[in-house]
Amino acid sequence: MAGNERVTPPRSTDTNRSDDSEPTEGSIPDEGQTPDAAEDAASALAGDTLELTYPTADGTVVECGRVDVPEGEITALVGPNGSGKSTLLKALASHLEPAAGVVRLRGEDLRSFGPKEIARELGLLSQENESVGDVTVEDLVAHGRYPHRGFFDGLTETDREAIDRAIELAGIDDLRTTELGQLSGGQKQLAWIAMVLAQDTDILLLDEPTTFLDLHHQFRVLETIRELNERRDVTVAIVLHDVSQAARFADNLIALYEGEPYDWGPPEEIVTEQLLADVFGVEATVQYEPELQINPKRALGNRTR
Numbered sequence: 001m002a003g004n005e006r007v008t009p010p011r012s013t014d015t016n017r018s019d020d021s022e023p024t025e026g027s028i029p030d031e032g033q034t035p036d037a038a039e040d041a042a043s044a045l046a047g048d049t050l051e052l053t054y055p056t057a058d059g060t061v062v063e064c065g066r067v068d069v070p071e072g073e074i075t076a077l078v079g080p081n082g083s084g085k086s087t088l089l090k091a092l093a094s095h096l097e098p099a100a101g102v103v104r105l106r107g108e109d110l111r112s113f114g115p116k117e118i119a120r121e122l123g124l125l126s127q128e129n130e131s132v133g134d135v136t137v138e139d140l141v142a143h144g145r146y147p148h149r150g151f152f153d154g155l156t157e158t159d160r161e162a163i164d165r166a167i168e169l170a171g172i173d174d175l176r177t178t179e180l181g182q183l184s185g186g187q188k189q190l191a192w193i194a195m196v197l198a199q200d201t202d203i204l205l206l207d208e209p210t211t212f213l214d215l216h217h218q219f220r221v222l223e224t225i226r227e228l229n230e231r232r233d234v235t236v237a238i239v240l241h242d243v244s245q246a247a248r249f250a251d252n253l254i255a256l257y258e259g260e261p262y263d264w265g266p267p268e269e270i271v272t273e274q275l276l277a278d279v280f281g282v283e284a285t286v287q288y289e290p291e292l293q294i295n296p297k298r299a300l301g302n303r304t305r
Contacts, residue, residue, distance in 0.1 A: 043106075044203050044235040045069040045092050050101035052087050060099070062087045062259045069203075071106075074229050074236040076246035079256035080280055085239045086127065086207050088256070092237060093124040093205045119147035123199040125206045129192050133181025137191045140180060141166055144198030162200050169224050170194035171217075185212035193221060197228075204228070206238040210245075222249050243280065244294045247271050255279050268292050 046069070052062040062084035069075045069092065077085040090096035091103055094110050103110040105121060113121070123144075132140065144166065145159045155163075167173050170190045180188055189212045196204065204225070210218040226249065228234040240246040246253060247267035255262040255270065257279045263270045268288060276284045281300045287293040 042070060043068040043104075044071045045237065046104045046107075047088075047091065047098075048102050048104070050088075050091060050103070051099045052084070052091050052096060053099050054087075054096075060259065062091070062256075064088075064261045067254060067261060067264070069235060069237045070252065071235055072229070072233045073251040074226070074238065074249065075252040075254060076250035077237065077239045077254050077256060078243045078246050078279075079262075083256040083279075084259040085256055087259075088254075089124075089205055089207050089237060089239055090126070093122055093126075094118050095124065095126070116147050119199065119201075121201055121203060123196040123201040123204045125192060125196045125204075125209055127207050127211070129188075133179060135180055136177055137172060137180065137183075137194070138163065138167070138176045140191055141194045141198050144195040147199060162198050166194040166197035169197055169228075171220055171224075186214060186217055189213055190217065190221070197224075202233070203235045204237075206236065208239050208241055210240070210242075218245070225249075243271070243276070247292050247294065 047064065047067040050062065050064050050067065051060050053060050067088065077088060079085050087096065091098055094103070094113070097111075105113065105118075110118070141163050142155060142159070145155065145162060148159065149155075167176060170193050172187065172190050172194060175183065175187060175191070180191060183191065189209065193206075193209055196206070206225070209221055209225075213221065222245070225234075225236055225238070229236055238246075238250070240249070243253075250267065252265060253267050253270055254264050255275060262279050263275060271286055271292060271294065273284060273286050276282050276286070276294065276296075277300060282296050283298050283300055284294055284296045287295065
């Protein structure tokens, strides 16, 4: 891959076949359907021609022609600090209005949904959680049920089952009655994760959910997310700091560098020594058999890109 070449993620369907080749299943849009609409049908979330920025930012923070979160799969956003991973996730979650372009939720413009409608479809764990030290873990997790309740409604049996299930999945049943102010950073993180799980959505967006967690709990969280994906077909977009962990855990990677997608696809196809040098500034060897394994050697003084 050329070092200075901007690479945009490939489309969800096969757009590279020649006109005289045999069509593959799902590669031809339905009659009256645009190519983008056909691609959106295979994606839980999709962004087109996105330009993302903040009021205090000097210029565009993230710019990408196309980005997809395939339905029923786990997609990890990876890249160095400041590459735009969290910014892109916020846009996909409707927490950041694009300066240009559109985000679609199963083919529909995300701006056409109300806040509660979005919360019933998308569960978001951000890095910016409010401090609520005097709230118990159970009360915090119960807050995750707000999209399914009226303002004055009490908890239903369905709500309580969802709360219990989320607490069990997060592995914090012994902390149920403990106030957040008494928890360690890692325990708080698990409580916030349980709150998002209690929303019981088909799509989860998670911004570095393993932050503050020791190695055991990191794997516990990732295994829980994988279980939700495999058993309940939950679609996941997750920002992960550790590219090795992301490569083992996710079905797809979106590698970001300086606010643009460098490459997109299954880990075994896009994780290369060149990518690690260009995006992460690391000299490493990549082993593909019997499974993908990254072996870092040293930091590069000057990146090759």
